[in-house]
Amino acid sequence: MLEARLEQAQLLKKVVDAIKDLVQDCNFDCNDSGIALQAMDNSHVALVSMMLKSESFSPFRCDRNIALGINLTSLQKVLRCAQNEDILTLKAEDAPDVVNMQFESADNDRLSEYDIKLMDIDQEHLGIPDTEYAAEISMPSSEFQRICRDLTALSESVSIECTKEGVKFACSGDIGSGSVTLRSHTDVDKPEKNIDIRLTEPVALTFSLKYLVNFCKASGLSDSVKLCLSSEVPLLVEYALSNNSYLRFYLAPKIGDEE
Amino acid sequence: MLEARLEQAQLLKKVVDAIKDLVQDCNFDCNDSGIALQAMDNSHVALVSMMLKSESFSPFRCDRNIALGINLTSLQKVLRCAQNEDILTLKAEDAPDVVNMQFESADNDRLSEYDIKLMDIDQEHLGIPDTEYAAEISMPSSEFQRICRDLTALSESVSIECTKEGVKFACSGDIGSGSVTLRSHTDVDKPEKNIDIRLTEPVALTFSLKYLVNFCKASGLSDSVKLCLSSEVPLLVEYALSNNSYLRFYLAPKIGDEE
DNA sequence: CCCGCCACCC
DNA sequence: GGGTGGCGGG
Numbered sequence: 180m181l182e183a184r185l186e187q188a189q190l191l192k193k194v195v196d197a198i199k200d201l202v203q204d205c206n207f208d209c210n211d212s213g214i215a216l217q218a219m220d221n222s223h224v225a226l227v228s229m230m231l232k233s234e235s236f237s238p239f240r241c242d243r244n245i246a247l248g249i250n251l252t253s254l255q256k257v258l259r260c261a262q263n264e265d266i267l268t269l270k271a272e273d274a275p276d277v278v279n280m281q282f283e284s285a286d287n288d289r290l291s292e293y294d295i296k297l298m299d300i301d302q303e304h305l306g307i308p309d310t311e312y313a314a315e316i317s318m319p320s321s322e323f324q325r326i327c328r329d330l331t332a333l334s335e336s337v338s339i340e341c342t343k344e345g346v347k348f349a350c351s352g353d354i355g356s357g358s359v360t361l362r363s364h365t366d367v368d369k370p371e372k373n374i375d376i377r378l379t380e381p382v383a384l385t386f387s388l389k390y391l392v393n394f395c396k397a398s399g400l401s402d403s404v405k406l407c408l409s410s411e412v413p414l415l416v417e418y419a420l421s422n423n424s425y426l427r428f429y430l431a432p433k434i435g436d437e438e
Numbered sequence: 439m440l441e442a443r444l445e446q447a448q449l450l451k452k453v454v455d456a457i458k459d460l461v462q463d464c465n466f467d468c469n470d471s472g473i474a475l476q477a478m479d480n481s482h483v484a485l486v487s488m489m490l491k492s493e494s495f496s497p498f499r500c501d502r503n504i505a506l507g508i509n510l511t512s513l514q515k516v517l518r519c520a521q522n523e524d525i526l527t528l529k530a531e532d533a534p535d536v537v538n539m540q541f542e543s544a545d546n547d548r549l550s551e552y553d554i555k556l557m558d559i560d561q562e563h564l565g566i567p568d569t570e571y572a573a574e575i576s577m578p579s580s581e582f583q584r585i586c587r588d589l590t591a592l593s594e595s596v597s598i599e600c601t602k603e604g605v606k607f608a609c610s611g612d613i614g615s616g617s618v619t620l621r622s623h624t625d626v627d628k629p630e631k632n633i634d635i636r637l638t639e640p641v642a643l644t645f646s647l648k649y650l651v652n653f654c655k656a657s658g659l660s661d662s663v664k665l666c667l668s669s670e671v672p673l674l675v676e677y678a679l680s681n682n683s684y685l686r687f688y689l690a691p692k693i694g695d696e697e
Numbered sequence: 698c699c700c701g702c703c704a705c706c707c
Numbered sequence: 708g709g710g711t712g713g714c715g716g717g
Contacts (some may be wrong), residue, residue: 196714219553323550328713329550331520354512357519357552364547373549396714658710 181209181245183236188282189263190235190400194426197397198227201428207247209271213424214238217305225390226413226429228307234422243272246276248300249318257293265291267418307429312407312415314341314378318361320370320404320418324395325390326359331388333357336433340383340406346376346381350388371402382408384432391416394428440468440504440530442495445694447541448522449494449659453685455488456656458510465559466506466532466537472498472683474475484649485688493681497549498551504530506537507559516552524550560615566688571666572601572639573676576630579663579677581656582657585618588645592616595692597641609647630661642666643691648677653687 185191197216205218213232214282219225231238242275259283261267270279284290326348329335334350349358364374397418398404406414413429420426444450457477464477472491478484493497520526520541531539536553543549554557569658589596591610600606608617623633656677657663666674672688 227645333552334513334518355517355552355554357516357550359519359548359550362547364545366545 180273181241182270183209183214183233183239183241183269185267185269187263188258188261188265188267189422190231190233191267192258192261192263192284194229194231194399195251195255195258196230197394197400197426199255200393200396201225201227202251204250204298204300206302209241209245209247211241212242214269216357217307219303220390224345224387224431225374225394226305226307228427228429229425230237231420231424232422234304235424243273246302247271247275247294248298248308249278253295257295260293269352270383277342290342310407310409310412310415310435311379311383313378313382313409314346315347315373315377315405316341316361317373317377317403318406320395320398320401320410322374323359323404323406324398327388327391327395329359330357331392335387335388337388337391338383338385339406339408339414340381341376341378342381343378346406348415368414373403374401379408382410384408384410384414385412385434386432390428390430394430397426400426439499439501439507439532440528441497441499442468442473442492443497444495444526444528446522447517447520447524447526449490449679451517451520451522451528452656452659453488453490454510454514454517454687455577456653456659457488458514459652459655460484460486461510463507463509463557463559464665466563468500468504468506469502470500470631472473473528475567476554478562478564479649483646483690484652485564485566487686487688488684490679490683491603491681494679494683502532504534504560505559506530506534507682508537508554509556509557512554516554519552531650555578567665568640569668569671569674570639571643572668573605573666574634574636575600575620575667576632576634576662577656577665578633578662581620581652582663582665583631583651584658586650589619591653593646595644596647596650597642598665598667598673599635599640600635601640602637605665607630632662640674641666641669643669643673645673645689645691649687649689653689656687659685 201220202218205216208215218231234415265282268281277296280293282291290349330350335350337350338347339348345360345362346361347360362375363376394416401418405417413431416428459481461477461556467474475488477486524541527540536555539552541550589609593611596607596609604617604619604621605618620633622635653675660677664676672690675687677685
């Protein structure tokens with residue numbers, strides 16, 4: 180059986196808010212190391228990979244591998260019944276028909292309980308290779324969100340160009356063109372504002388802004404986001420969570436005329 | 439060429455926010471004294487006159503007269519990509535196709551750059567006579583905004599009646615009638631709350647509230663607003679900016695049955 | 698793509 | 708309490 184207790188319901192609320200426009204139904208794969216989710220969006224351009232390590236729960240117990248096939252719209256509806264500060268407990272049997280979710284207010288004077296029906300979902304298992312990227316950029320997640328939103332006013336695509344000088348987000352469209360350039364920046368007093376660029380090789384790729392804006396819904400999960408790029412492979416957008424848990428998005432670059 | 443650097447992008451952001459519902463496309467006329475804009479609204483009832491003196495920029499350089507014909511919706515989209523505290527630099531060649539706008543974060547780790555395509559706009563040049571007004575009323579801009587917003591609940595028009603007793607904003611409509619009367623008021627401790635009425639002759643005129651509410655979008659530019667009235671001439675609503683720069687709106691009075 | 702509503706911050 | 712930014716709906 181599975182029993183997993185999360186101190187703050189808002190973690191799961193925000194994760195689901197951030198991915199449910201990309202994925203309708205998917206398995207939450209539970210085993211003794213935690214709860215994982217991998218799914219491609221309908222158009223197979225983007226991929227979501229979530230890992231909530233067992234250490235992010237207390238307690239966490241999962242004796243056997245269990246796949247919980249869940250409709251994310253249903254899950255979101257139920258999670259909206261939890262308050263951000265509630266303690267959330269997930270429970271499931273070994274061959275479950277439902278997943279049970281409990282929300283407790285911190286002061287213990289309220290207990291809500293929901294059962295969500297599960298579905299069988301064909302697991303297209305996705306091997307994601309562990310890539311060494313040509314460029315890794317860490318920046319405030321709010322800044323990345325702002326850049327993507329700003330450039331949406333001009334175009335549907337953005338080129339991300341990373342050199343040793345910095346990283347440049349650029350696009351052009353009917354009303355004109357625009358770019359935002361960031362340089363590395365370290366401020367020990369405001370580490371949450373740091374911009375860190377690690378480069379082994381210059382790289383320039385073009386991506387759909389619509390997807391990037393969508394990924395940025397995860398900004399509330401982490402002050403910082405990491406972008407990893409290499410030529411001709413999908414961009415990785417990673418929101419690191421506590422205890423090595425994470426929410427990652429992959430996005431295939433646009434190629435040739437698509438740009 | 440033009441090169442004009444504004445310490446705070448929010449000045450231009452707010453100016454454009456305040457006028458873009460009145461005017462779609464217009465020329466920014468640049469010369470060595472600064473950047474000016476004059477345009478009538480589509481219905482020719484209202485007129486906008488902006489003057490940003492060269493002293494409001496540092497540095498300011500403009501060798502020759504340049505008219506930058508800009509679609510204000512496009513400009514607003516681009517200005518939304520600037521943060522309020524960014525340093526804004528406008529650049530244009532002598533016979534430009536585009537105007538270049540740069541936004542720098544104060545700490546210099548972000549540089550955004552946009553080019554907006556220009557358009558040819560027929561300049562209907564507007565001579566605005568320098569009028570001696572029968573009444574000049576200065577008041578907190580937030581108070582004027584509040585009065586206009588409040589009275590909108592009752593009517594589409596407001597009469598502004600200025601006597602030596604004070605100034606009365608009055609209207610009536612289906613659900614009833616209402617008025618707000620202000621007297622002169624000076625408080626040396628709170629000069630931003632002062633109400634100053636200078637009168638050479640009593641005057642009473644009626645105006646469209648819709649336009650006045652629109653003008654009040656400029657309230658964020660200045661703590662104070664000045665209303666200037668004389669019989670049978672347009673009302674002047676002036677927001678004074680630093681360095682003798684200003685944003686002025688003119689509004690023709692309603693006459694006879696229109697009221 | 699734009700407008701209105703809701704939540705968070707000042 | 709007001710204003711601004713983000714999210715959802717038309």
